[in-house]
Amino acid sequence: MTVWHEPQHEPITWDMFLDIDPDIQRDLEIVDGFVVPREQRSREHQKVATRLSSALEKATIAEVRRSGRDESYETNTEVDVLLWDVPPTARKPDAVLHRCLPEFEQLAAAHVVIVVEVLSTWSARRDRVHKMGDYADAGIPHYWIVDFNKIGAVSIDRYVLAGRNSPYIHIGTTHRDMGPIAVNITAPFPIEVLWADLEVAPQL
Known part of the structure; x- marks a missing residue:
């Protein structure tokens, strides 16, 4: 394996990155x-991403079983999503809902249905500007940005592509103070997630 070192004076290939x-x-x-170092992530940040990934997968499985859809889906956290390969660009979303793939197939933007970033002190500008632009350019249809505190997720901003080769448009924000439901959507298909599903604080 190649041990990564700095500085980098010229682009590398996707295969070199994987090595x-x-x-x-x-x-x-x-x-x-x-190569870009990822921002520092707190324990609560990691927990919120994991809770959301699990809640999305549970809701999606329930919908697939109810509707009899032919496609199957799964979620992942912090996995490389190849957005384009020349020059190579790949992000590691905090959570991603995507179509199921064969074991050794690379997860790419074309497989992704929803991509999620959890905000932190160090990542707000990157998530709201740079990653938002990258995900839109790659054609990922749905992008969510999640804010959190010590209790768990507190708000979710949802964006959808306006059209082919278009930027995201904001379609809604939910906040923990608005009621028990964090997400209740019909597109890309019916999904409901409760704020209680996204709590990370110890149960008293």
Whole structure:
């Protein structure tokens, strides 16, 4: 394996990025061929992402069973999503809902239905500007931004692509103070998530 080192003077290929030692690569993303360190993430940040991923998967499985859909879906956290390969750009979303893939197939933007970033002190501008632009350019249809506190998720901003080669448009924000339901949507298909599903504080 290649051990990643700095500085980087020219773009690398996707295969070169994948050859970086996994213990190092898990804290890296690649943007237009240049390796970018990921922001620092707190324990609560990680827990919120995991809770949301689990809640999305549970809701999606229930909908697939109810509707008899032919396609199957799964969720992941902090997995490389290849947005485009020339020059290579891949992000590691905090949570992602995507179509099920064969074991060794690379997860790419074309497979993704919803991509989610959880805000932190260090990531707000990157999530709201840079990653939003990258996900839109890659054609991922739904983008959510989640804010949180010590209790768990407190707000969810939802965006959808306005059309082919278009930016995201904001379609709604839910806040914990508005009631028990965090998400209740019909597109891409019916999904309901409760704020209680997204709590991270210890139960008293």
